[in-house]
Amino acid sequence: MTDATPFLPAAYEHEIRVIWGDCDPARIAYTARIPWWALEAIDGWWEAHLGDAGWFHLNVDRNLGTPFVHMSIDFSAPITPRHRLICKVRPVRLGDSSIEFSVTGYQDGTLCFTGRFVNVFVIADAFKKLRVPEDIRAIVEPLMAPAQV
Amino acid sequence: MTDATPFLPAAYEHEIRVIWGDCDPARIAYTARIPWWALEAIDGWWEAHLGDAGWFHLNVDRNLGTPFVHMSIDFSAPITPRHRLICKVRPVRLGDSSIEFSVTGYQDGTLCFTGRFVNVFVIADAFKKLRVPEDIRAIVEPLMAPAQV
Amino acid sequence: MTDATPFLPAAYEHEIRVIWGDCDPARIAYTARIPWWALEAIDGWWEAHLGDAGWFHLNVDRNLGTPFVHMSIDFSAPITPRHRLICKVRPVRLGDSSIEFSVTGYQDGTLCFTGRFVNVFVIADAFKKLRVPEDIRAIVEPLMAPAQV
Amino acid sequence: MTDATPFLPAAYEHEIRVIWGDCDPARIAYTARIPWWALEAIDGWWEAHLGDAGWFHLNVDRNLGTPFVHMSIDFSAPITPRHRLICKVRPVRLGDSSIEFSVTGYQDGTLCFTGRFVNVFVIADAFKKLRVPEDIRAIVEPLMAPAQV
Numbered sequence: 001m002t003d004a005t006p007f008l009p010a011a012y013e014h015e016i017r018v019i020w021g022d023c024d025p026a027r028i029a030y031t032a033r034i035p036w037w038a039l040e041a042i043d044g045w046w047e048a049h050l051g052d053a054g055w056f057h058l059n060v061d062r063n064l065g066t067p068f069v070h071m072s073i074d075f076s077a078p079i080t081p082r083h084r085l086i087c088k089v090r091p092v093r094l095g096d097s098s099i100e101f102s103v104t105g106y107q108d109g110t111l112c113f114t115g116r117f118v119n120v121f122v123i124a125d126a127f128k129k130l131r132v133p134e135d136i137r138a139i140v141e142p143l144m145a146p147a148q149v
Numbered sequence: 150m151t152d153a154t155p156f157l158p159a160a161y162e163h164e165i166r167v168i169w170g171d172c173d174p175a176r177i178a179y180t181a182r183i184p185w186w187a188l189e190a191i192d193g194w195w196e197a198h199l200g201d202a203g204w205f206h207l208n209v210d211r212n213l214g215t216p217f218v219h220m221s222i223d224f225s226a227p228i229t230p231r232h233r234l235i236c237k238v239r240p241v242r243l244g245d246s247s248i249e250f251s252v253t254g255y256q257d258g259t260l261c262f263t264g265r266f267v268n269v270f271v272i273a274d275a276f277k278k279l280r281v282p283e284d285i286r287a288i289v290e291p292l293m294a295p296a297q298v
Numbered sequence: 299m300t301d302a303t304p305f306l307p308a309a310y311e312h313e314i315r316v317i318w319g320d321c322d323p324a325r326i327a328y329t330a331r332i333p334w335w336a337l338e339a340i341d342g343w344w345e346a347h348l349g350d351a352g353w354f355h356l357n358v359d360r361n362l363g364t365p366f367v368h369m370s371i372d373f374s375a376p377i378t379p380r381h382r383l384i385c386k387v388r389p390v391r392l393g394d395s396s397i398e399f400s401v402t403g404y405q406d407g408t409l410c411f412t413g414r415f416v417n418v419f420v421i422a423d424a425f426k427k428l429r430v431p432e433d434i435r436a437i438v439e440p441l442m443a444p445a446q447v
Numbered sequence: 448m449t450d451a452t453p454f455l456p457a458a459y460e461h462e463i464r465v466i467w468g469d470c471d472p473a474r475i476a477y478t479a480r481i482p483w484w485a486l487e488a489i490d491g492w493w494e495a496h497l498g499d500a501g502w503f504h505l506n507v508d509r510n511l512g513t514p515f516v517h518m519s520i521d522f523s524a525p526i527t528p529r530h531r532l533i534c535k536v537r538p539v540r541l542g543d544s545s546i547e548f549s550v551t552g553y554q555d556g557t558l559c560f561t562g563r564f565v566n567v568f569v570i571a572d573a574f575k576k577l578r579v580p581e582d583i584r585a586i587v588e589p590l591m592a593p594a595q596v
Contacts, residue, residue, distance in 0.1 A: 019490045020502035021328045021483075025208060026273060027507065030319045031217045032188045036181040036468075043466045055467035056528040059174060060474065068180045072221035078276070081503035124175060127227070168341045169353035170334075170477045176358065179468045185319075192317045204318035205379035209325065230354035323506060324571060329515045330483040337479045357472060366478045370519035376574070422473060425525070 009143050011088035011104075012048050014041035018081045018107075028078035035071060038103040038115050041087035045101070049139050058124075064133070065124035066099070073115040083107040090145040097121050097129050099140065158292050160237035160253075161197050163190035167230045167256075177227035184220060187252040187264050190236035194250070198288050207273075213282065214273035215248070222264040232256040239294040246270050246278050248289065307441050309386035309402075310346050312339035316379045316405075326376035333369060336401040336413050339385035343399070347437050356422075362431065363422035364397070371413040381405040388443040395419050395427050397438065456590050458535035458551075459495050461488035465528045465554075475525035482518060485550040485562050488534035492548070496586050505571075511580065512571035513546070520562040530554040537592040544568050544576050546587065 016037045024030040047054035058064045079085055086106045093100035098120045105112040121130045132140075165186045173179040196203040207213045228234055235255045242249035247269045254261040270279045281289075314335045322328040345352035356362045377383055384404045391398035396418045403410040419428045430438075463484045471477040494501035505511045526532055533553045540547035545567045552559045568577045579587075 017487070017491070019487055019500075020322055020506065021330055021486060021490070023323050023503065024318055025205070025321050025323055025325045026214055026216075027323045027503075028216075031220075032185040032319055035184045035220070039181045039468060040464070040466055043468070044464070053467075053528040056174070056470065056474075059467065065175055067175075067177075067227070068224050070221070070223050071180075071184075072219070074219050075217050078216070081500040166338070166342070168338055169351075169357065169471055170337060170341070170479055172354065172472050173467055174470050174472055174474045176354075176472045181468055188319060189315070189317055192319070193315070202317075202379040205321065205325075208318065230351040323503070324512055324514075326514075329518075330486045333482045333518075334479040354472070363473055365473075365475075365525070366522050368519075368521050369478075369482075370517070372517050373515050376514070 008145055009090070011090045011145070012041075012045045014044040014087040014089060016040070016085040016087060016105075018079055018083075018085050020081060023081065026078075028080055031075070034075065034079065034105070034113055035073060035115075037085060037087060037105070038071075038073065038113075038117065041089050041103055042101050042117060045089040045091075049143070063124045064130070065122045065127070066119040067122060067127075068117060069098070069120055070118040071115065073113055075113050077107070077110050077112045079105070079107060079112050085112065091140050091143055092116075092145050094132060094137065094140050094144065097131050099132070102145065157294055158239070160239045160294070161190075161194045163193040163236040163238060165189070165234040165236060165254075167228055167232075167234050169230060172230065175227075177229055180224070183224070183228065183254070183262055184222060184264075186234065186236060186254070187220075187222065187262075187266065190238050190252055191250050191266060194238040194240075198292070212273045213279070214271040214276070215268040216271060216276075217266060218247070218269055219267040220264065222262055224262050226256070226259050226261045228254070228256060228261050234261065240289050240292055241265075241294050243281060243286065243289050243293065246280050248281070251294065306443055307388070309388045309443070310339075310343045312342040312385040312387060314338070314383040314385060314403075316377055316381075316383050318379060321379065324376075326378055329373070332373065332377065332403070332411055333371060333413075335383065335385060335403070336369075336371065336411075336415065339387050339401050340399050340415060343387040343389075347441070361422045362428070363420045363425070364417040365420060365425075366415060367396070367418055368416040369413065371411055373411050375405070375408050375410045377403070377405060377410050383410065389438050389441055390414075390443050392430060392435065392438050392442065395429050397430070400443065455592055456537070458537045458592070459488075459492045461491040461534040461536060463487070463532040463534060463552075465526055465530075465532050467528060470528065473525075475527055478522070481522065481526065481552070481560055482520060482562075484532065484534060484552070485518075485520065485560075485564065488536050488550055489548050489564060492536040492538075496590070510571045511577070512569045512574070513566040514569060514574075515564060516545070516567055517565040518562065520560055522560050524554070524557050524559045526552070526554060526559050532559065538587050538590055539563075539592050541579060541584065541587050541591065544578050546579070549592065 043054040092102045101117045103115045192203040241251045250266045252264045341352040399415045401413045490501040548564045550562045
C-alpha cells in the first residue's frame with residue numbers, strides 16, 4: 001500500500017511589516033492594503049524563483065508582462081501591526097498562457113485571508129497574449145500545489 | 150399585458166482621476182490601485198446616500214463598521230490616465246447582517262473591471278456582528294439591482 | 299499714483315476627497331498621504347494648463363520628464379474626511395531648467411499644510427537636464443506668484 | 448590630549464523592497480512613495496528601540512501620538528527595484544516636546560535622498576502637546592547624531 005498523500009511543495013513565504021499607517025481608524029489594516037500586499041507577495045515569488053527584480057525584471061529585461069485578469073479574496077481575520085503578516089504564495093494552475101496563484105496570509109498562526117489571482121502572459125510592449133515561456137514552465141511545474149490547497 | 154422588465158435603479162457613479170503616479174512601467178494603472186478605487190467608490194456610495202463622510206461617519210458617529218469578508222474582481226481592459234475612470238456602484242444583495250455591492254469601472258465607455266464586494270455589519274468598537282439597521286435597510290432596498298447585473 | 303500691489307493670478311484649485319481609508323487610527327489622514335495629494339494636485343495643475351493627462355502626457359507624448367529634486371511641507375492642522383481638501387497650486391519660480399510650485403491645503407477654510415516642490419525638466423528617456431521648453435515658459439510665466447506667497 | 452571626534456552612534460537601518468508597483472512609467476519609484484518609505488523607516492526606528500509595534504504601540508498602548516509638523520526631502524538619485532533601499536534613521540534633535548529625525552536612503556551605496564522630519568509629542572486622544580516622556584528621552588539621547596549629519 002502506498003501513501004496517497006501527494007507531496008506538497010513548500011510555499012514561498014513573503015513577510016510584510018504591517019504598520020500604523022496601514023491601519024484605518026478601526027485600528028486594523030485598511031482592506032485595500034491587503035490586495036496590495038498579496039500582489040507584492042506574488043512579485044516576491046517571481047523574484048525568489050527567477051533570481052532578479054520580479055515583475056520589473058520580467059517586463060524590462062524580458063519584455064514579458066503578466067497582467068491580472070482575476071483576483072478574489074476571502075477575509076477571515078483582521079490584520080494588525082502586532083505581528084508580521086506572512087503571505088504564503090503557491091502557483092496552483094498553469095495554462096497555455098496563464099498562471100494562477102494562491103496567496104494566503106497569516107498573523108501569529110491565524111489565517112487572515114485566502115486569495116486567488118490569475119495572470120496571463122503577454123508580450124509586454126505589444127500587450128499580446130503569449131504562451132508560457134518554457135524556462136518559466138520548467139520553474140513553475142515542480143512548485144505547483146493541487147488547486148484545492 | 151405588462152412589461153416584465155424590472156426597473157433598474159440608476160447606479161451611483163464615482164469618478165476617479167487616474168494619474169501618472171497610479172501607473173506602473175507598463176503605462177497602465179497598477180493592478181493593486183483598482184481594488185483601492187473600487188473601495189473608494191463604495192465609500193462614496195455611502196456618502197451619497199447617507200449624506201455624510203461615508204465609512205468615517207458610520208464608524209465614528211454611529212459606531213457601525215462594515216468590514217469586508219469577500220472581494221472578487223475581473224479585469225477586462227487596462228486603465229490609463231487618458232480618461233476619467235467611472236465606477237458604477239450598486240447594492241445587489243442585502244442579508245440579515247451583510248451587504249453585497251457590484252462595482253463596475255468604465256473608461257470612455259469601455260468596461261475595465263467588474264467586481265463584487267461583501268461587507269458584514271458590526272458594532273464597530275466590539276467587532277460583533279449586527280443586524281442591518283432599519284434606516285439603512287430602508288435606504289438600500291429601493292437601490293438594489295438584481296444580482297445578475 | 300498707481301497701486302503698487304501686484305496682481306496675483308488665481309491659484310489652480312484641486313479637490314481631494316479624503317476618506318476613511320486615508321486615515322490612521324488617530325482618525326486623521328496619515329501623514330504620508332499628504333505629499334501624495336500635493337503631487338496629485340501638481341499633476342492636476344499641468345493637466346489644467348496643458349489640456350491633457352498631466353505628467354503622463356508630458357512624459358509619454360512629449361518625452362518630457364519633471365523629476366522632483368526637493369519637497370518640503372509644514373503641517374499646521376489635521377486633515378479629516380469631514381471636508382474636502384482643497385489644494386491650491388501656484389508656480390512660484392521658473393529657472394533655466396527647473397520649476398518650483400507652492401501647494402497649500404485647506405479644509406473648510408483652515409490651512410492644513412504649506413509645501414514647496416521643485417522639479418527639473420529632463421528628456422524623459424535619457425534622464426538628461428533640459429531647458430524649460432518655450433511653450434511651457436509661456437504658460438507658466440503669467441501664472442507665477444511671488445515666491446513669498 | 449583627547450580625541451575631539453565625537454562618537455557617532457550607528458543609525459538604525461530599515462530595508463525597503465522596492466517593486467514594480469512602486470514605479471511609474473519612467474521606470475523609477477514614484478516620488479510620492481519616498482516620503483511613505485521614510486515614514487515607514489521612522490516607525491521602524493521606534494519599533495527597534497521600544498521593542499513593540501512602533502507608532503501603533505505608542506498610540507494605542509501609551510496614548511502617545513507623534514504628529515508631523517515638518518518634512519523636507521532632497522532627492523539625489525532615482526530609486527529602482529534593482530536593489531533594496533536602505534533607509535538610515537537617526538534622531539538629530541530632541542526638544543522639550545519635539546523630536547527631529549534624519550532619514551537618508553541608499554541603493555547599492557548611492558545616496559538617493561536625504562530627509563528631515565519633525566514630530567511633536569501629544570496626548571493622543573486629546574491631541575495636546577506633551578513634554579517628551581522621560582523613558583523616551585533616556586532612549587533617544589544616546590542615539591542622537593549631531594544635527595549636521
